[in-house]
Amino acid sequence: MLHEPIRDGAPALRPLDPPADYALVRAVIEFISQEYRAQPSLAEIARALRVPEAELCETFRRWSGLTPKAFLQAVTIDHARRLLAEGLPLLDAAMEVGLSGPSRLHDLFVKHEAVSPGSWKARGQGLSFAYGFSASPFGRALVLWTDKGIAGIAFSDEAHGGDEGALEDMTRRWPAGRFARDDEGAAARAAAIFDPAAWRPERPLRIVLIGTDFEVRVWEALLSIPTGHATTYSALASRVGAPKAARAVGAAVGRNPISFVVPCHRVVGKGGALTGYHWGLTRKRAMLGWEAGVLARA
DNA sequence: ACTATGCCCTTAA
DNA sequence: TTAAGGGCATAGT
Numbered sequence: 056m057l058h059e060p061i062r063d064g065a066p067a068l069r070p071l072d073p074p075a076d077y078a079l080v081r082a083v084i085e086f087i088s089q090e091y092r093a094q095p096s097l098a099e100i101a102r103a104l105r106v107p108e109a110e111l112c113e114t115f116r117r118w119s120g121l122t123p124k125a126f127l128q129a130v131t132i133d134h135a136r137r138l139l140a141e142g143l144p145l146l147d148a149a150m151e152v153g154l155s156g157p158s159r160l161h162d163l164f165v166k167h168e169a170v171s172p173g174s175w176k177a178r179g180q181g182l183s184f185a186y187g188f189s190a191s192p193f194g195r196a197l198v199l200w201t202d203k204g205i206a207g208i209a210f211s212d213e214a215h216g217g218d219e220g221a222l223e224d225m226t227r228r229w230p231a232g233r234f235a236r237d238d239e240g241a242a243a244r245a246a247a248i249f250d251p252a253a254w255r256p257e258r259p260l261r262i263v264l265i266g267t268d269f270e271v272r273v274w275e276a277l278l279s280i281p282t283g284h285a286t287t288y289s290a291l292a293s294r295v296g297a298p299k300a301a302r303a304v305g306a307a308v309g310r311n312p313i314s315f316v317v318p319c320h321r322v323v324g325k326g327g328a329l330t331g332y333h334w335g336l337t338r339k340r341a342m343l344g345w346e347a348g349v350l351a352r353a
Numbered sequence: 354a355c356t357a358t359g360c361c362c363t364t365a366a
Numbered sequence: 367t368t369a370a371g372g373g374c375a376t377a378g379t
Contacts, residue, residue: 090364129369152361154372186355227374246361254364267378267379269377269378269379270378270379287358287359288357288358288359289358289359292358294376295358297377297378299375299376299377300358300376300377300378301358301359301376301377302356302357302358302359302375302376302377303356303358303376303378303379304357304377304378304379305356305357305358306355306357306358306378306379307379308357309356309357310379319357320356324357324358324359325358325359325360326359329357330357330359332354332357333357339357
């Protein structure tokens with residue numbers, strides 16, 4: 056069974072602490088990825104990471120709404136294979152929500168527009184961006200936007216140059232743009248993006264897609280994959296009318312500037328394996344597991 | 354000359 | 367039987 060009995064009458068949960076919670080989640084995912092041959096039990100994971108087992112469970116539950124076991128099951132290759140074959144969401148529990156209609160209620164609703172080829176060719180000439188940093192369920196995030204909507208999301212990791220690295224990753228895409236910092240604006244936008252309770256069809260998130268024609272077509276196709284579902288690079292290629300261009304699609308997916316909102320984490324290899332992610336495979340796994348939790352709570 | 358692919362083929366447990 | 371790894375066709379930047 057996928058859902059474990061979840062504690063009844065549990066003591067009050069600590070207040071949400073995304074940075075600390077994600078740090079532990081990330082450590083667990085990394086540990087599992089390395090030690091999966093040994094099939095470590097929950098107790099063994101807790102011991103290896105020197106965290107009390109109860110705290111491990113509580114953190115996962117607070118962060119994703121799932122037990123660690125359910126979370127980890129949701130991101131195995133077997134599970135991915137099955138959802139690919141049947142077009143199912145990542146978690147059995149989500150099935151009763153249905154494959155159409157109601158399940159869309161739990162999507163992050165997005166309205167997008169593409170920037171004119173002129174602005175694109177000018178490498179951002181004439182565009183002014185605001186940006187800022189904020190906590191997110193997947194670590195410290197950089198949000199970047201124009202007056203038309205969100206233009207980029209990046210993640211700040213020690214390993215990749217921290218805040219500077221994240222900002223550089225965005226600015227180098229539009230070297231001729233103007234950039235001004237606004238952390239408050241970023242926090243407000245991050246709240247709308249990363250809190251499922253704030254996802255409302257009547258209040259869609261506005262985003263701008265700045266890229267080549269092919270890239271924009273691929274990114275638009277990504278937007279039609281519902282929360283908790285997944286597709287493959289080759290299926291995506293057929294979808295944009297270039298059935299043999301799986302690899303080029305992979306490259307285009309990899310250049311998506313608005314990670315998470317444009318759900319490039321919902322694309323896996325044909326065999327169900329997580330093949331790559333600009334912001335690290337661990338984060339991709341975390342996003343897929345977290346989304347399984349969003350559906351399970353629906 | 355780069356890819357966040359996919360397929361087919363070995364080889365080693 | 368499976369996992370891992372090399373070779374190669376492929377298409378867009």
